Amino acid sequence: MRRHLKAIGWTFVLTLAATLLVLNFRSGEKKLDEQVRREYALHDPQYQHVLGVMLGPPITHGNRFEALYNGDQIFPPMLAAIRGARQSITFETYIYWSGDIGKAFADALAERARAGVKVHVLLDWLGSAKVDEAFLREMEDAGVEIRKFHKPVWYDITRMNNRTHRKLLVVDGRIGFTGGVGIAPNWTGSAQDAEHWRDSHFKVEGPVVAQMQAVFMDNWVKVSGDVLHGRRYFPPIEPVGEGRAQMFSSSPSGGSESMHLMYLLSIAAATRTIDLSSAYFVPDDLTVGALVAAMRRGVRVRIITPGPIIDSQTVRGASRASWGPLLEAGAQMSEYQPTMFHCKVFTVDGLLVSVGSTNFDNRSFRLNDEANLNIYDEDFAAAQTAQFEADLKQSRQLTLAAWRDRPLTEKAMEHVAAWLSSQL
DSSP states (O other): OHHHHHHHHHHHHHHHHHHHHHHHTOOSSOOOOSOOOOOSOTTSHHHHHHIIIIISOOOEEEEEEEEEEHHHHHHHHHHHHHHTOSSEEEEEESOBOSSHHHHHHHHHHHHHHHTTOEEEEEEETTTTTTSOHHHHHHHHHHTOEEEEETOOOTTOGGGGGSOBOOOEEEETTTEEEEESOOBSGGGSTTSOSTTSOBOEEEEEESTHHHHHHHHHHHHHHHHHOOOOOSTTTSOOOOOOSSEEEEEEEEBTTBOTTHHHHHHHHHHHHOSSEEEEEESSBOOOHHHHHHHHHHHHTTOEEEEEEEOSOOSOHHHHHHHHHTOHHHHHHTOEEEEEOSSOBOOEEEEETTTEEEEESOOBSHIIIIISBEEEEEEEOHHHHHHHHHHHHHHHTTEEEEOHHHHHTSOHHHHHHHHHHHTTGGGO
8 A cells, every 4th residue: 555655656746747847848928930021121210110119118219328348347337326326226137146246236235225225136036046145134134125036936836937037227217237247256357268258238328227127117016016116216317318229028927029029020120230149049940040031131140159168068059050051041150269158239230239138049038037228329339340340359150161060979969959949
């Protein structure tokens, strides 16, 4: 009898585990399955009109942007903005680990909370698993409100597969930061060696910051049930520059395909150039097809991904397995050599620059909560093209011949990795 009951118990456990595994590999909402047709060029007003009314908030005018490269340029302005806060700080991030930079953020946020500033911190449960609990206690003791996104519970453990990958800092409702950086030692320094990553982050001022704040509030309400509003969080914002921008977001709980569709529409509208810096480039068939179609009509496509120094060799393998059709169509595929390349910057036709947390993979397009800032500014696009070409000089281009001639063992490992692409 005991053996029989034990067998039943193990059967139940294995069945439950199998069910959870299947649920984890579901991609949420129905996938896009039709290629996006080219109806207009990227410079056509209709392109921006569609992105503003069909997928995202309207494009705002009067913004100013500053590109920040690597930790030595990124963290000081973020910390300075926090230390200068007078009304509110809202901060959402995927990675928050231990180390000196984590302590610096904890100290700055705690000090402002003690000074009476309303400070709200939203951390992904999985991404912040390595944070020093003393940092959290310090902040909470000072009055910082901290919430964890999708902490697993026994009755809904699959929700852990939906993570907030957004990287947003908004100070006083007027200054915003977004990009690829996490709060961890890897992002400090100046990409000088394998232990210090190459990344880009962006400081934003102007009316679009209110849209950034609204994206933060979307997830804050989900985890806390508390609606933050009023002038402390949404003050009137006067124009401070000439740039146009809109803040895009996506989530499996609503509009999981919005980010994917934004990219597909932009690729379809491209006329001259596409430059993509992508930390995790594992494109699906629709994205590959869109890029190939763009090259067939004369668009130059250049893509930089991480090289041998990467935090996930599985992702690199799955990425390289997909390169065949792109290389055959003429894409310039390059791998960054000095260190891990964590940038997420998409520049099209010298006008659109999309920056934020989104990777070119299924996890970003369908599983994670993501946020990207779309900037429409020719001067800013020119500066990002110059930075892309600086990164290109430190990258190694892989030709079609070299891709075809890679060892059989390497090809086999890449195809195995590609089977997991729905979760990468």
